[in-house]
Amino acid sequence: MLARRIIPCLDCDLQVPGGRVVKGIEFKQIRYAGIPWELAGKYYEDGADEIVFLDITASHERRETMTSVIKKTSESVFVPLAVGGGIRSVEEAREVFNAGADKITVNTSALKRPELISEIAGKYGNQAVVLAIDAKRRNTPEEGREIVQTPEGPCWFECSFYGGREFTGIDAIAWAKKAVSLGAGEILLTSMDRDGTYDGFDIPLTDAVSKRVRVPVIASGGCASPDHMLEVFQKTDASAALAASIFHFGEYNIADVKRFLKERGVNVRV
Template sequence: MLCKRIIPCLDVTDGRVVKGVNFVDLQDVGDPVAIAKQYNLAGADELVFLDITATHEQRRTMIDVVERTAAEVFIPLTVGGGITSVAEMKAMLQAGADKISLNSAALKTPELIREGAEKFGSQCIVVAIDAKKENGHWDVYAGGGRIATGRNVIDWVKEVEALGAGELLVTSMDQDGTKDGYDIALLEAITAAVAIPVIASGGCGNAQHIVDVFEQTTVDAALAASIFHYGEVSVAEVKTAMAANGVAVRNL
C-alpha cells in the first residue's frame, strides 16, 4: 500500500504567508521560510508554495523565497502562481523547487503542460485546478478563483493528463477555508477519471477530515493550510490519526 502524503500549503504574497476564506479576506500568518522550516521538522511530506498575487516584481521575491527555503528544507517543494513559460519554470526549478504548479497559464495555453513535461519530466508538472459546482457539475475557474472558464472539470483533468501532467492539485472553491471537510464527491469524480496522482485541497478543518478523504476516496495526498498555520492540529497528530485508522503514512 502506497503511503499517503500530508502537504501543508503556504499562500505567499509580497514574500509573506497569508490565509483567507473562499479565496478572500486574506490575513498575514508569517514568514514563509520560517514556516517551511517548522513543517520540515514537524514531519510534513511535501510543501506547496503558491504566489497568489504574482507580478513581475513579486516573481523575483518568490524566487528569493524559494532559494532561501530550499537551502534549509529538504522535503519536496512545489511552487506555483503566475508561471507562464518554460523559462519561468526553469528559473523556479533552478532556485530549488522540485515541482512546478500551473493553473491559469495551463488553461490559457494547454500546450505549456506538454512543453514543461517534455523539458523537465512529467513528475515536475503539477496542474492546479480550482473547481466550483455550477448547475449540478463542476466548472474550472482561473485567476485565483475569480474567472469562470466555462470548462467542465472532468473534461479538463482528462486533457491535462493526456498533455503529460504528472499530478493534479484539486481545490474545491466551495469548501476552501470553511473547515467543513474536503469535497468528497468532487475528488471521487476526478480520481475515477484519471490515473495520475491527485492532491485534495479545500475545506480541511481537523485531522478527521484528512482521515475521511483517504478512507472515502483514492486521492494520494491531502493539502491543508489554516489548521497547521494556526496550530489547531500538528502534522504528527494527523499522521497518528491516519495510522490509527489504517491509513498508510510516511515518517510517523
C-alpha cells in the same frame, strides 16, 4: 505501497520584502500567517511530506522574491517543494526549478494555453508538472459535461481562473483528463465551494477526479480537522491531502495528524 501524503500549502504574498504567508477564506478575506521559509522549516520538522508555495499575487515582477524564498527554504527543508502562481512559460518555470523547486504548479496560464503543460513536461518530466484546478459545483447538469453524483443531486464542476475571480465555462474533470494527456503528472484539486469553509473536503469531487485520471490527486479545500483527512483517505483514492489554515494557526500539528491517521489504518509516513 505509496504512502498518503500530508501537504501544507503556503499562500505567499510577495509584495513585502521576503514575502509573507497569508490565508484567504473562500478565496477572499486575507489573514497573515508567517514568514514563508520559517513556516516551511517548521512544517518540515513536523513531518510534512511535501510543501507547496503558491504566489497568490502571481506577479512576474515578484519572481525574484519567490526564487529567494525557495533558495532559502531548500537550505533546511529536505522534502519535495512545489511552487506555483503566475508561471506562464518554460523560461519562468526554469527560474523556479533552478532556485530548487522540484515541481511547479500551473493553473490560469495552462487554461489559457494548454501547450504550456507539454512544454514544461517535455523539458522537466511529467512528475514536475502539477496542474492546479479550482473547481466550482454547478447544479445544472448539462449535456456533454462530466456528471458527478452528490448527496445534493447530480452536478458538474466548472474551472475557475485568476485565483477564483473569473470562471471559464470549462468542465474541470474534462480539463483534468486533457491536462494529463498533455503531460501533467499530478492534479492539485481545490474545491472552491469548500475552501476556507472548514466543512471538510469535497468528497464526490475528489472521488470522481481520482477515479477518472491516472495520476495522483491532491485533495484541497475545506480541511479543518484530522477527521476530514481521514474521511478523504477512507472515501477516495486521493494520494494526498493539502491544508493550510489548520496548520498555520496552530490548531493542529502535522505530526499529531499523521499519528492520528496511522492509528486509524491510513498508510502515512511517521
